[in-house]
Amino acid sequence: MNTELFIATRYLRSKKRKFFSLSTAIAIGGIFVGVAALLITLSMMNGFQNELRRRILGGTPHIIVRKYFNEPVANYEELVTKLSKHQFVKALAPFVIQKSIVRFKKRMDGVVLKGVNAELEKGITEIEHKMISGIFDLEGGCVLGVELAHNLMASVGDTLIIASPFGDRLGLFPRAKKLILKGIFDFGYYDYNSTIVYMDLKDIQSLY
Template sequence: MTGFFNRFEWQIAGRYIRSRRREGVISLIAWASFLGIMIGVATLIIVMAVMNGFRADLLERILGVGGHAVVRPYGGAFQSQSAVVDRLVQLNGVQRLTPVLEAQVMVSVGTTARGAILRGVDKARIPELPVLTDNKVLGDLSRVGQIESAAPGLAIGQRMAEIYGLEIGMPISLIAPKGAKTPFGTAPRVRQYSVESIFEVGLSDYDATFIYTDMDTVSALTGTSKDMAALEIVVVQPDKIQDLRPAIDQAVGEAGWVRDWQQTNAALSGALKVERNVMFLILTMILLVASLNIVSGLVMLVKDKSRDIAILRTMGMKRGAVLRIFFITGASIGVVGTLVGVIVGVVFCQNIEAIRQLITTLTGTELFPSEIYFLNELPAKIIVEDVVMVAGLSLALSFLSTLYPSWRAASLAPVEVLRND
């Protein structure tokens, strides 16, 4: 290779990198540095990919229930809901819009009563609602809502079914918070329904709280108008919801107010980000320790090769050439370690579920049990920018760690070294 690093410098650096019996300690440190960098890079990539996967999976579950943005009417009801809907569905980037009539109710089964959230959508949209179709455990979604000659059907969460001991076809009573006015005073609004579907989102609070049916059923129970329904918006790119906010706000105008998922889940999103950054800093220490091994290894190499350096200097080699030789020696360990670490990390992430199952089989202990983490498989999402950042950090630390030993080698006085040898 010619240019800034000539072939002669590469040859000498290559000899220094290769192990010899009398340089066993130096070779051991070089191998430790290589393994440290490789393990550090691979671990960083794996941990960040798993945390990205957890974040994406968690947000997908949460956003699957409430959409990416919600438009609620001012004054309790839209003056012209259809006009607002028409403007929103025409926006570039909006994938789906669903009117949802929501109300707080009391669930009563036998002697057990607890609060819940009743959500109603158009009857025709129920079989197409992702939160139900993607997470259905039991039942028939076509029977959810108003049914002729039968009690209206409900879709309830798996956790709620366990709390009340409910199964498909069993009766369930809902009580509205506002009673109905009668000649004899206010009477409680109580209706009996039938459990027709059971779903499991994977989040305990959601599965224990949410009930789905059609909008007519919610309106009949609570006495609220369909014009009071909120508009839940699903966009193509949830992470870029802020780019769409001006257009959404303009389409809604004075008819209502908008709240996106980043505002609703700001605390959760912030906590996940902080946890990810802290984990990144902790694991970076592995790379730092490996880089310090490069420093100590090169310092020992300089001391061991001081006579060779002195002879080369007396033969006319310049200080810059000596500096470059030791820079190549240390940087090569960093480059190879980083490259192998990236390969190991990416391959591990792509096969992480198979590796998890293998570890479970060998140890007899299940990693990330599904009943606790609500995961069918361990998620790992590789982001190219993260891999580049980890590789760049590793290379930067490796290159910086070579500067002091290289400068020390270049600063040796040939006459003094040969005189004291």
């Protein structure tokens, strides 16, 4: 018998009888319950953190390349070609993000437009696997989150109006574009589901 086990056995057993005393049993039970509760709480917190990280990263690239002061990258095609040759780059895709307003019938909401190349975006985010209605097709259309679709009371096949805060060349009217709602996604993240609208990169470039 090793030293630790010998000391533990002598301490746990009463002097008169060879069994645990009541006070010792209560103490051990309290320690057991406390440690178990701590382990369960830590496991739940770690699981929640991992799930939240997975949901957020599911719709966000690991690295974003920008110019200073968020200025547009004029020669982004050359940058894409150059970065794609790097040995540690698995996938990349150009994008444009702008704030805008989406309207369906008499309902409207402020949104964040994300203009992407649909085929390239599939290699960056999990958007293709998060569709709960319709498909991830941006040709002449757009996709948006389940919460935003609920707020607008819009369904797949409806025609939405995307309005830019910037005016036309004369500055008299805001630029607007009609797009067909091709699909609805659910990332399990309310802020993302209620604000993001995916549209084709060329369509958003024509608005901004």
